[in-house]
Amino acid sequence: MSAESNDLRQAGLKVTHPRVKIYQVLLSATEADHWSAEEIYRLLVERSEDIGLATVYRVLTQFEEAGLVIRQRFENEHAVYELATGDHHDHLVCSRTGQVREFNDDKLNQRLLEIAAENGFEYTGQTVHIFGEVR
Amino acid sequence: MSAESNDLRQAGLKVTHPRVKIYQVLLSATEADHWSAEEIYRLLVERSEDIGLATVYRVLTQFEEAGLVIRQRFENEHAVYELATGDHHDHLVCSRTGQVREFNDDKLNQRLLEIAAENGFEYTGQTVHIFGEVR
DNA sequence: GTGTTTGCAAATAGTTTGCAAGAAC
DNA sequence: GTTCTTGCAAACTATTTGCAAACAC
16 A cells, blocks of 8 residues: 555545545645645646546645645735645745745744743744745 | 825825725724724724725725735635734734734844845745734 | 726636535445 | 545635726815
């Protein structure tokens, strides 16, 4: 049994053709790739996969609920999806090119925890987007 | 001439009834209020103002372009608008109630600048959302 | 008076849903 | 064989746009 099938099954999802293919697309993404449902759909079409757009949305939602992927929303844009690697990270986004870079900074995370505490919030999560232009 | 009219004119916008009314609604918002176009529209209807939803969207977009307001996007939701006060701030959002609290932390801002620099990005802006539950 | 703005209805973009046919186990 | 999943088309939500009438200056 393939590793992908195993991952799906472990997430409590029946192993179907669309799910495996969509999971493979996500596995093939690099740090700079943050694909929308539409883009994933187009990648599948390019690979001659006969999977409907609605299914892509449904599967991505199931993946998110199962904790396999994380849905991000940069600025105005539509949602983009990336595999949940287990370790948290935030994003640097180039305002000019849209290029994305991931980072994870302990000092930053620590300060965010403190800010939450100072304001009487029990921390549950964070979204940090730094905008800039690649030099 | 009212202060509101002045603000609009200074922003390069002709003073019209819908613009003044929408601006007044925004002025009446507290730190915890982050209203969507739809909500602003409903507030206007409650005040017996006969202003169309499309106009609310158009005016808010003009306000944003003029630097009068800032458009935010929390999580999945629609866009919300707040007056640009000049000083930057970030947001704490209660995952349970949706309640919003603003903050501005120098240490945090400093660290974000450093992270941008470390990654070869010329800093242009930031969006920080801390999620938590109000204790 | 002239150019800008508005209201309405229709269009659009992204996403979700109902349902009958098809796949997984 | 039964239950879950998929594809398609239609529905939906948030937002934008075309256009003729109304307004600001």
